[in-house]
Amino acid sequence: MRYLIITVLLFQVSFYLNAQNTDSVYFTTGFKIGEVTNSSAIILTRLCATPEPVKVWHERKESVFRNPINFNNDMPVQKMEGSVPGSTGQVKITMNTKDTLISTDWKYVSSYKDFTIKNKFESLIANTSYSITIQGRKNPESPITEIKGQFRTPPLDDQITPVFFTSSTCQYYWSFDDPLRGFKIYDSMQKLNPLFHCQTGDYVYYDKPGPMAYNLELARHKWHAMNSWPSLLDFYVKTPLYIQKDDHDLLRDDAGPNSLPLGELTYEDGLSIWQEQVPIINTPYRTFRWGKDLQIWLVEGREFRSDNKAPDGKDKTIWGKEQIIWFKKTIESSDATFKILVSPTPVVGPDRSQGKFDNHSNASFQTEGIWLRKYLANHNVFVINGDRHWQYVSVDSETGLWEFSQGPVSDFHAQGWDENDTRPEHKFLRVKGGFLGVKVYRQKDQAIIEFIHYDTDGNEVNKEIIKNTRW
Known part of the structure; x- marks a missing residue:
C-alpha cells in the first residue's frame, strides 16, 4: 500500500x-x-x-473618444479588453x-x-x-x-544621407479606428518605411474610462492593451522609437509634481511605471543625431515644471533650469543643417484661450514662452508638438518660428478647435486625425526639409518644403 x-x-x-x-x-x-x-x-x-489579448466586447459611445458603454471599472483586469x-x-x-x-x-x-x-x-x-x-x-x-x-542605426554625424521619419501623438485605446488592427496610422506609416518614429506623449490615458487607472495594476494594463494592438506591434518591431511622456501617461490631465493621486495611483507611481514600460534609460531629456543634416531634441515637460496655476514670472518654468542649460549648450554646439525640437506640448500654438494653462503657448507660462520662441527662432530650430487634437502648421508672428502639430491618431480623437477658426499664424489647419512625416535630403548639394501631414490612411493633406539658405 x-x-x-x-x-x-x-x-x-x-x-x-x-x-x-x-x-x-x-x-x-x-x-x-x-x-x-x-x-x-x-x-x-x-x-x-497568453498568445492574444482579450478581444473588444463592449460597445462604444457615438461621441468624441468613443468611450466604452457600461464599463465596470471593478471587474477583474483579466476580463478587460486588451488584457x-x-x-x-x-x-x-x-x-x-x-x-x-x-x-x-x-x-x-x-x-x-x-x-x-x-x-x-x-x-x-x-x-x-x-x-x-x-x-x-x-x-x-x-x-x-x-x-x-x-x-537601421543612424549614420555618422558628418555623413550626408537622406532621412525620413514619422511622428504622432494622443492615442486612447477606445478611439481605435480599425477593430482588428487598432489604429490605421501605424499601418499607413509602416508603408512609408520611416527610419524612426517620434511619439510625443499621451501614449496611454490613465484618466479616461475603460478602465480608469486608479491603481498600479490598472495603469500597467493600459500599456498592455495599447501595445497588443497588431498595428502597433508590427510597426514597432521594425521602427526605432523615441518616446516622450505627457500628462496622461503619468497621472491625469495637466499633471505635474504637485498633482494629487488618481485613486491610489500617485505621481511617483506614474514615473515608476513610465520607466518600466518604455525603452529609455536615465535622463528624460536627450538629443539624437541622424547624419550631417538632421538633429532632434526631445525635452521633458512634466518632471521639472512649476505649478501650472502659480503666477507667471521669470522663475516659472516648464523645463526647469538644468534642462534649459543642457538645451542651450547642445543647440549652440550643434552643426546639424536642420534642428528640430520635439515637444510634448505646443510652443507657438495658437491654443484655446479658456481652460488651458500648461504649455508655452498659454498665458500662464508667457515669460518662458516668449524667451523660448525667440531663442528657437534665432537658432533656426523647427518645432514638432504633441498634445493638440488637431493638425496645424503655425508660424509665430513675432519671431517667425515654425511649429507642426501632428494631430491625434484617429479621427475619433480629433476635437478642441473649430476648423473655420483660422488665425493669422495658421498656414494649415485640419481638425482630423493623422500623423506627420519629415523628409531631409539634398538636391544639387542644397539641403531640403519637408514637413508632410498625412491623414489616417496615409494620404498627404499638406506639405511644407523649406530649403536651407545658410550654406
Missing part, C-alpha cells in the same frame, strides 16, 4: 513538473527598439502568458548584421517589473541594418517562443 501511495505521489509530482516545463510563453505585446544612436540601442520587451497577463520565465535577445552577432545570456523576468526586460546594446556599427531575434521560455526545459524585427 505504501509503495502504491509513493508511486502515485511521484506520478503526480512528475505530471506537475512536466506540465510546468511545457508551458509556453509569448510576446503578445511585441517589443520596442529605443534611443537608437550610431553606436547603441535599447531593446525592451515583456514576457506574456495580457505577464509570465515569469527567461528572455534572450540577439542582434546581428551579415558579419556580426551580439547576444545576451538568458535573463529572468518577474512580476517586480511587470515581466519586462530592458537591455542596452553598445558598440554597434553606424548606418547598418540589424536583425533582432528575441527568445522566451518558461524555464530551460520549456519550448522556446521567438519574435523577430529589424532596424
Whole structure:
C-alpha cells in the first residue's frame, strides 16, 4: 500500500513538473527598439502568458473618444479588453548584421517589473541594418517562443544621407479606428518605411474610462492593451522609437509634481511605471543625431515644471533650469543643417484661450514662452508638438518660428478647435486625425526639409518644403 501511495505521489509530482516545463510563453505585446544612436540601442520587451489579448466586447459611445458603454471599472483586469497577463520565465535577445552577432545570456523576468526586460546594446556599427531575434521560455526545459524585427542605426554625424521619419501623438485605446488592427496610422506609416518614429506623449490615458487607472495594476494594463494592438506591434518591431511622456501617461490631465493621486495611483507611481514600460534609460531629456543634416531634441515637460496655476514670472518654468542649460549648450554646439525640437506640448500654438494653462503657448507660462520662441527662432530650430487634437502648421508672428502639430491618431480623437477658426499664424489647419512625416535630403548639394501631414490612411493633406539658405 505504501509503495502504491509513493508511486502515485511521484506520478503526480512528475505530471506537475512536466506540465510546468511545457508551458509556453509569448510576446503578445511585441517589443520596442529605443534611443537608437550610431553606436547603441535599447531593446525592451515583456514576457506574456497568453498568445492574444482579450478581444473588444463592449460597445462604444457615438461621441468624441468613443468611450466604452457600461464599463465596470471593478471587474477583474483579466476580463478587460486588451488584457495580457505577464509570465515569469527567461528572455534572450540577439542582434546581428551579415558579419556580426551580439547576444545576451538568458535573463529572468518577474512580476517586480511587470515581466519586462530592458537591455542596452553598445558598440554597434553606424548606418547598418540589424536583425533582432528575441527568445522566451518558461524555464530551460520549456519550448522556446521567438519574435523577430529589424532596424537601421543612424549614420555618422558628418555623413550626408537622406532621412525620413514619422511622428504622432494622443492615442486612447477606445478611439481605435480599425477593430482588428487598432489604429490605421501605424499601418499607413509602416508603408512609408520611416527610419524612426517620434511619439510625443499621451501614449496611454490613465484618466479616461475603460478602465480608469486608479491603481498600479490598472495603469500597467493600459500599456498592455495599447501595445497588443497588431498595428502597433508590427510597426514597432521594425521602427526605432523615441518616446516622450505627457500628462496622461503619468497621472491625469495637466499633471505635474504637485498633482494629487488618481485613486491610489500617485505621481511617483506614474514615473515608476513610465520607466518600466518604455525603452529609455536615465535622463528624460536627450538629443539624437541622424547624419550631417538632421538633429532632434526631445525635452521633458512634466518632471521639472512649476505649478501650472502659480503666477507667471521669470522663475516659472516648464523645463526647469538644468534642462534649459543642457538645451542651450547642445543647440549652440550643434552643426546639424536642420534642428528640430520635439515637444510634448505646443510652443507657438495658437491654443484655446479658456481652460488651458500648461504649455508655452498659454498665458500662464508667457515669460518662458516668449524667451523660448525667440531663442528657437534665432537658432533656426523647427518645432514638432504633441498634445493638440488637431493638425496645424503655425508660424509665430513675432519671431517667425515654425511649429507642426501632428494631430491625434484617429479621427475619433480629433476635437478642441473649430476648423473655420483660422488665425493669422495658421498656414494649415485640419481638425482630423493623422500623423506627420519629415523628409531631409539634398538636391544639387542644397539641403531640403519637408514637413508632410498625412491623414489616417496615409494620404498627404499638406506639405511644407523649406530649403536651407545658410550654406
